[in-house]
Amino acid sequence: MSQVVTYERQGQVGVISVNYPPVNALSHAVRSGLQDALKKGESDNDARVLLLVCEGRTFVAGADIREFGKPMQEPGLPDVIGKFESSTKTIVAAIHGTALGGGLELALGCDYRVALNSAKVGLPEVKLGLLPGAGGTQRLPRLTGAAKALEMITTGDFVDAVQAREYGIVDAVENGGDVKAVGLAYAEKVLGESKPKRPVRSLTDKVEADKNSSAFDEARAALRKRSPNLFAPFKCVDAVEAAFKLPFDEGMQRERELFMACMESPQRGGLVHAFFAEREVSKVPGLDKNTPVRDVNKVGIIGAGTMGGGIAMNFANVGIPVRLLEVKQEAIDRGLAVIRRNYENSAKKGRITTAQVEERMALIQPTLSYDDFADVDLVIEAVFEDMGIKKQIFGTLDKVCKPGAILASNTSTLDIDEIAESTSRPQDVVGMHFFSPANVMKLLENVRGAKTADDVKATVMTLAKRIKKVGVMVGNCHGFVGNRMLHQRGAEAVSLVNEGASPQQVDKVLTDLGYPMGQFAMSDLAGLDVGYRIRQERRKAGENIPESWTDKLAEQNRLGQKTQAGIYRYEEGSRKPIPDPEVDALIAQYRQEQGIESRAISDQEILERCMYVMINEGAKILEEGIATRSLEIDVIWIYGYGFPAYRGGPMFWADQVGLGEILARVKEFHKKTGGKQWEPSALLERLVAEGKKFGDL
Known part of the structure; x- marks a missing residue:
């Protein structure tokens, strides 16, 4: 028998134990071991009931990611679960930690389920472009009914043990204790009460009740609004519906057909790449994984505006005290009011309690004096x-902050090394670029300066996880990775409008690709004053950046959503962009002043110019070592700019389009415009010559 799964008997209970650290994933060894242990339990005449339990910190937490992309070795999980379900002996599953994906499907193959109250269960396969392929879409609805099964399977979200009991997924929840002892006690209860064997496939009450439910049509309608471009969620609905329309075995066959359709979808490849990339970015090349980190137990934040307030919330959310500094009392009062309103809105939606609102607000202490930063471990400007x-701020911080305090800037574009020069401790200076709204967006672009110490780099990467962000370490240049590429796309989008496209046409091409919003709608969301200030700074630095119609909008105080007018106009209380004839007239006037003759521009040209200029710039970023791996660029764009995860990120997408095709068009645009942005990247040229992809680097 496999060493990762053991069998023993305790009294009248045969115990099947899985021990495959760290998360008891369903590897070939585990699947084989489960099958062998079940045979032993069935042949043990003194075992009247069987208990499935896992050692370590969790129940089976899903598939073994080390086997992703490899041919499946027998026995397959559906067969193993089928054998558990058809066993002649009653089987109890005892759940602790997380029972996810195949782990929950395995538990559903048992007759009864008991869980510790700290446990969570879920079927997250849809997040990888798949659906539960081992009976999850057929068994879960028999316990929960149609609506809850559809919700869990199409979102992939977890539910806690108490919810799982309410939904019918588990039969009992116990407060704490040793999971094996809890499982044994429940198995004894099954024996003592002579509970019958109860395979989930035999349960029909919920199936009959929901056979003609409107839940399936409602789920599809909701998906058309929420995730219109995604493939797998709609297949999940089809699979769950089969549980109500077909006999169990035919439903299982239908699930397998739909699962294979998802496997063959290009979206699966993109989502799997995104899944692994998110985990890989935490491992910084050249930074020893054993590098010590500095303690961060108290944080100072300068600026109580939208960014500063949002950043403060991230730390308060995980119990880290914050000192929030502003220069005027009215500014600090206004900032705290916004933070409170955000927390209270979360409480109204049931995401936190009213007590947690007060706990988190109490952790954010306002101040008007830099002297109150004397004992903080980290300051974020x-x-x-x-x-x-x-530079003035960092000069002050250098004087008031204790030795070893990390001095971070939330700058989105400016030179971290120049900022560090205003201090006597450049080794302690780093960029921590949060994305707006900072309390919502998952990305944290950490920027290393030339002299940033390794323990500072390690600390900010560790801190990203602590505050529930996806941290990516990048090098220092104007705009770093994300905004450097965005500036190129933004400039190209403006050029397309100058030449004859409309802002809404450009935006539609990008949203059709899968972005949640286009370039111009995003500019309105961020505020046109943000880009305007950045361009003004670059002009001050001597860069030749011509004025455009977007500058005129900012100068007219048309700043976007916050003034209800920008590139689009906005109605009170609405974020929906509405094309504005006044902007059309301004653009027409700009074209006339510049002597530009308007022309019709195809959607394909818009796609190529907006995306290929980004790919070319991304290749230059890799050449220069600003990003060390293409997957870092992909993660930044997925979590910071809404690039569709099912396309895997811009560099992964480029590999799918074909680097040869992209390079040919880059060269054509360079020949046509002479623009520096279209100078082909040497790396892009080399990869094409060698027949390689960004993913091969």
Whole structure:
């Protein structure tokens, strides 16, 4: 028998134990071991009931990711679960930690389930472009009914043990204790009460009740609004519906057909790449994984505006005290009011309790004095993009902060090394670029300066996980990775409009690709003053950036959503962009002043110019070592800019399009425009010559 799964008998209970650290994943060894242990339990005449339990910190937490992309070795999980379900002996599953994906499907193959109250269960396969392929879509609805099964399977979200009991997924929940002892006690109860064997496939009450339910049509309608471009969620609905329309065995066959359709979808490849990339970015090349980290138990934040307030919430959310500094009392009062309103809105939606609102607010202490930063472990500056102001602030921090305190800037574009020069401790200076709204967006672009110490790099990467962000370490240049590429796309989008496209046409091409919003709608969301200030700073630095119609909008105080007018106009209380004839007239006037003759521009040209300029710039970023791996660029764009995860990120997408095709068009645009942005990247040229992809680097 496999060493990762053992069998023993305790009294009248035969115990099947899985021990495959760290998460008891369903590897070939585990699947084989489960099958062998079940045979032993069935042949043990003194075992009247069987108990399935896992050692370590969790129940089976899903598939073994080390086997992703490899041919499946027999026995397959559906067969193993089928043998558990058809066993002549009653089987109890005892759940602790997480029972996810195949782990929950395995538990559903048992007759009864008991869980510790700290446990969570879920079927997250849809997040990888798949559906539960070992009976989850057929068994779960027999316990929960149609609506809850559809919700869990199409979102992939977890539910806690108490919810799982309410939904019918588990039969009992116990407060704490040793999971094996809890499982044995429940198995004894099954024996003592002579509970019958109860395979989930035999349960028909919920199936009959929901056979003609409107839940399936409602789920599809909701998906058309929420995830219109995704493939797998709609197949999940089809599979769950089969549980109500077909006999069990035919439903299982239908699930397998739909599972294979998902496997063959290109979206699966993109989502799997995104899944692994998110985990890989935490491992920084050249930074020893054993590098010590500095303690961060108290944080100072400069600026109580939208960014500063949102950043403060991230730390308060995980119990880290914050000192929030502003120069005027009315600014600090306004910032705290916004933070409170955000927390209270979360409480109204049931995401946190009213007590947690007060606990988190109490952790954010306002101040008007830099002297209150004397004992903080980390300071994050979050004022607007002005190098002079930032250098002045860091000079002050150098004087008041204790030795070893990390001094971070939330700058989205400016030179971290120049900021560090205003201190006597450049080794302690780093960029921590949060994305707006900072309390919502998952990305944290950590920027290393030339002299940033390794333990500072390790600390900010560790801290990203602590505050529930996806941290990516990048190098220092104007715009770093994300905004450097965004600036190129933004400039190209403006050029397309100058030449004859409309803002809404450009935006539609990008949303059709899968972005949640287009370039111009995103500019309105961020505020046109943000880009305007950045361009002004670059002009001050001597860069030749011509004025455009977007500058005129900012100068007219058309700043986007916050003024209800920007590139689009907005109705009170609505974020929906509405094309504005006044902007059309301004663009027409700009074309006339510049002597530009308007032309019709195809959607394909818009796609190529907006995306290929980004790919070319991404290749230059890799050449320069600003990003060390293409997957870092992919993660930044997925979590910071809404690039569709099912396309895997811009560099993964480029590999799918074909680097040869992209390079040919880059060269054509360079020949046509002479623009520096279209100078082909040497790396892109080399990869094409060698027949390689970004993913091969």
